[in-house]
Structure formats: structure tokens, C-alpha cells
Amino acid sequence: MATDLLARLGRWALGYLYRLGHGAFFFVELLKNAPAALRRFYLVVAQIHAIGNYSVLIIAASGLAVGFVLGLQGYYTLSRYGAAESLGLLVALSLVRELGPVVTALLFAGRAGTSLTAEIGLMKAGEQLAAMEMMAIDPKQRVLAPRLLGGIIAMPLLAAMFSAVGIFGGYVVGVLLIGVDPGQFWSQMQSGVDVWDDVGNGMIKSVVFGVTCTFVALYEGFEADATPEGVAQATTRTVVISSLAVLLLDFVLTAVMFSTPR
Amino acid sequence: MTRRNIETLVGLFVLAGFVAIGYLALKAANLAAMTVGETYTVSAEFDNVGGLKPRAPVKSAGVIVGRVSSIALDPRTFRGVVTMELEKRYAFPKDTSASILTAGLLGDQYIGLNPGGDDENLAAGDVIRMTQSAVVLENFIGQLLYNRAAEGGDAKK
Numbered sequence: 330m331a332t333d334l335l336a337r338l339g340r341w342a343l344g345y346l347y348r349l350g351h352g353a354f355f356f357v358e359l360l361k362n363a364p365a366a367l368r369r370f371y372l373v374v375a376q377i378h379a380i381g382n383y384s385v386l387i388i389a390a391s392g393l394a395v396g397f398v399l400g401l402q403g404y405y406t407l408s409r410y411g412a413a414e415s416l417g418l419l420v421a422l423s424l425v426r427e428l429g430p431v432v433t434a435l436l437f438a439g440r441a442g443t444s445l446t447a448e449i450g451l452m453k454a455g456e457q458l459a460a461m462e463m464m465a466i467d468p469k470q471r472v473l474a475p476r477l478l479g480g481i482i483a484m485p486l487l488a489a490m491f492s493a494v495g496i497f498g499g500y501v502v503g504v505l506l507i508g509v510d511p512g513q514f515w516s517q518m519q520s521g522v523d524v525w526d527d528v529g530n531g532m533i534k535s536v537v538f539g540v541t542c543t544f545v546a547l548y549e550g551f552e553a554d555a556t557p558e559g560v561a562q563a564t565t566r567t568v569v570i571s572s573l574a575v576l577l578l579d580f581v582l583t584a585v586m587f588s589t590p591r
Numbered sequence: 592m593t594r595r596n597i598e599t600l601v602g603l604f605v606l607a608g609f610v611a612i613g614y615l616a617l618k619a620a621n622l623a624a625m626t627v628g629e630t631y632t633v634s635a636e637f638d639n640v641g642g643l644k645p646r647a648p649v650k651s652a653g654v655i656v657g658r659v660s661s662i663a664l665d666p667r668t669f670r671g672v673v674t675m676e677l678e679k680r681y682a683f684p685k686d687t688s689a690s691i692l693t694a695g696l697l698g699d700q701y702i703g704l705n706p707g708g709d710d711e712n713l714a715a716g717d718v719i720r721m722t723q724s725a726v727v728l729e730n731f732i733g734q735l736l737y738n739r740a741a742e743g744g745d746a747k748k
Contacts, residue, residue, distance in 0.1 A: 486608025493611040
């Protein structure tokens with residue numbers, strides 16, 4: 330029936346809106362609990378260790394690989410126009426503006442986001458969160474807020490490492506293997522990359538992505554059905570939603586930050 | 592793992608992150624070469640500023656002595672007013688002339704200062720009177736074509 334279809338569409342839209350609003354309130358509540366988490370800073374430090382330190386290896390390896398590929402592909406295209414010296418600029422700009430924040434966020438969603446969701450989902454399934462509430466400990470303050478802060482602090486640092494390692498990778502392929510002039514490589518890069526407009530905006534991007542990815546992971550974990558299937562589905566949703574959110578937000582942020590060439 | 596070990600590892604992680612940011616700022620983006628220290632502001636009026644951009648270098652004898660801070664149009668004279676910040680340790684005579692030059696054939700534009708011979712030096716807020724505008728390639732080509740056409744007409748006569 331047409332009315333049935335209409336009703337289903339309406340239910341879907343309302344459910345979606347409900348989740349969006351629910352998520353927004355959840356986020357505000359986490360922010361309210363953030364100062365309390367900052368007072369017990371060791372909780373945040375432990376989360377930076379769990380989220381950040383264990384991600385360094387995958388971030389560094391991916392950054393190096395992306396830098397290698399940028400060096401090869403960039404040289405292939407630029408040498409057609411006799412502009413192979415601009416390789417350093419191309420590698421640095423693409424890494425600092427786009428690839429650093431975005432690829433780091435995607436890897437972060439897979440590496441750290443999933444473990445956050447699974448951890449909190451299992452805590453809920455094992456009724457640990459309920460037990461905390463019985464002891465008058467707010468799980469949002471004790472468990473969720475330190476993880477959110479840890480993610481927000483870790484993400485920009487990881488993105489900066491990704492870009493730095495990537496530029497090194499581009500240098501290895503471009504200068505050491507292919508033989509672009511090292512002086513031109515660095516000077517073109519330095520004259521074309523701006524500290525605030527490029528590096529700074531890239532950092533802002535990665536902070537936004539850090540908030541997004543960590544929050545999605547925490548929300549999905551906290552709202553997961555307290556069953557093995559529920560946790561499994563929540564983990565999947567974390568990766569899907571954070572990846573899509575990062576890519577869409579990246580477009581919006583790029584449009585706002587870089588739409589007008591200087 | 593003890594609490595101290597975790598704190599040490601996180602310290603290492605944060606340090607590595609800051610090193611990476613510093614590397615991006617200094618090695619990739621050349622923060623060190625931006626003019627720091629005290630500057631004084633001087634402006635110059637040009638008929639045409641061409642493709643000059645804010646933060647473009649101001650050079651004298653090829654050495655960077657300052658940066659362009661802003662470019663605006665004077666609503667009365669309809670000339671482009673370029674404000675630049677020069678480093679305090681460099682003083683230029685009052686009759687210094689400024690011209691907009693291009694680095695290489697297609698490179699970025701910068702301002703070149705040619706020192707004059709006046710006894711007094713430019714002070715903060717002074718306006719450089721003698722200026723030479725940017726070369727606009729289209730006008731230049733148009734002029735060239737015009738001259739060639741004129742020569743061709745002479746030869747036929």
C-alpha cells in the first residue's frame with residue numbers, strides 16, 4: 330500500500346532524527362563530564378596510551394607507503410610538464426592538507442574506534458556499566474569522557490606523524506631513488522606550504538576528525554544491544570559511520586578552508 | 592604495566608607528535624624564514640599590482656628584507672596601495688623606489704626595492720613615491736603585436 334510505504338518512510342526518517350538528537354545530547358553530556366575527567370588526568374593518559382601509542386606503528390607504516398606512492402605518481406605526472414622539481418610541494422601539500430588528516434582518521438576508526446566500541450559494548454553486556462552506576466559512579470564520567478579526551482588529543486598528533494613520515498617517504502622515492510634535486514625539492518616545498526593556512530588548517534581538520542571518530546565509537550558502544558550480535562553490529566556501524574562522516578566532513582571543511590586560493 | 596611506565600610511553604608519544612608538528616612547521620612550511628623581530632610599516636602606490644599577494648617577499652638586491660602585509664585600492668586615486676613590513680635592522684633612503692618584479696618567467700611576484708641617495712631614511716608610515724608597476728603580460732603582448740603591425744605597414748610602402 331502507498332500509505333504503508335509512506336508510514337515506513339516516515340518511521341525511518343523519525344528514527345534517524347531521533348538517533349541524531351539523542352547523539353547530540355549524549356555528546357553534550359560527555360562534554361559536561363570532560364572537566365571531571367581532566368581532574369583525574371591519569372585516566373586520560375591511560376587512554377592516550379591505549380588509543381595513541383598502539384596506533385603509531387600502523388600510522389607510520391601507512392604514512393611511509395602513501396609518501397612512496399605520492400613520490401612515484403607525482404613524479405610521473407609532473408615530469409610530463411617538466412615540473413619534476415615541484416614534487417616536494419605536491420607531496421607536502423597533499424599530505425598536510427588532505428591525506429594526513431583523512432587517512433589517519435580512517436585508520437584511526439579501524440584501529441582505535443573499533444576497540445573502543447567493542448570494549449564499551451562488552452562492558453555494557455557484562456553489566457559492568459550498570460555495576461558502576463550501582464556504586465554511584467557515573468560511567469560517562471569514569472569510562473567515556475577520558476576516552477573522548479584521549480582520542481581528541483591523540484588524533485592530531487597521529488596525523489602530524491603521518492604527514493611527517495609521508496614527506497620523508499616522498500623524499501626517499503623522489504630524491505634518493507628517482508634523483509630530483511634535493512635543494513629544489515625542499516625549497517619549492519617551503520615556499521609553497523604555509524604554516525597557518527596549510528599545516529594549521531590540516532591540524533584543525535584532524536582535531537575535528539578526532540572528535541567525530543571517537544564520539545561515534547563511544548556512542549555506538551554505549552548504545553549497543555547487550556548481546557554478542559549487538560556488539561558485533563555496533564563495531565561494524567562504528568567503522569561505516571565514522572568513515573562516511575570523515576569523508577563528508579572533509580569535503581565541507583575543505584570547501585570552507587581552501588575554497589578561495591590566496 | 593605500571594603507571595609510571597604508561598606515563599613514560601605516553602610522554603614519548605606526545606613528544607613524537609610535537610616533533611612531527613615542528614618538523615612540518617619548520618622543514619616543510621619554512622616557519623623559520625618568516626620575518627620575526629621588529630618591523631616598521633611602509634606603503635607604496637602602484638598603478639597596477641598585477642598578481643602580487645599578501646605575504647609576498649620584499650627584496651632588495653635579492654635579499655628578503657620584509658613581507659607584504661596588505662593590498663588595497665585607494666578609492667580616490669584608484670591606485671593599488673601595498674603596505675609592507677620591513678625589518679627594523681634595514682633602513683632605506685627616503686627616495687627609494689619600489690617595483691613589482693616576477694621571480695622567473697612564471698614565478699611568484701615580489702617587490703624589489705632600489706635604494707636611492709637621500710640622506711634621510713624611510714620612517715614608519717612613510718609612502719614610497721617612485722614606483723614601477725607590474726608587467727601585465729597581455730598588455731605587453733598587445734604592445735608587441737601593435738609594433739610589429741606598424742613595422743609591417745612601413746615595409747609595404
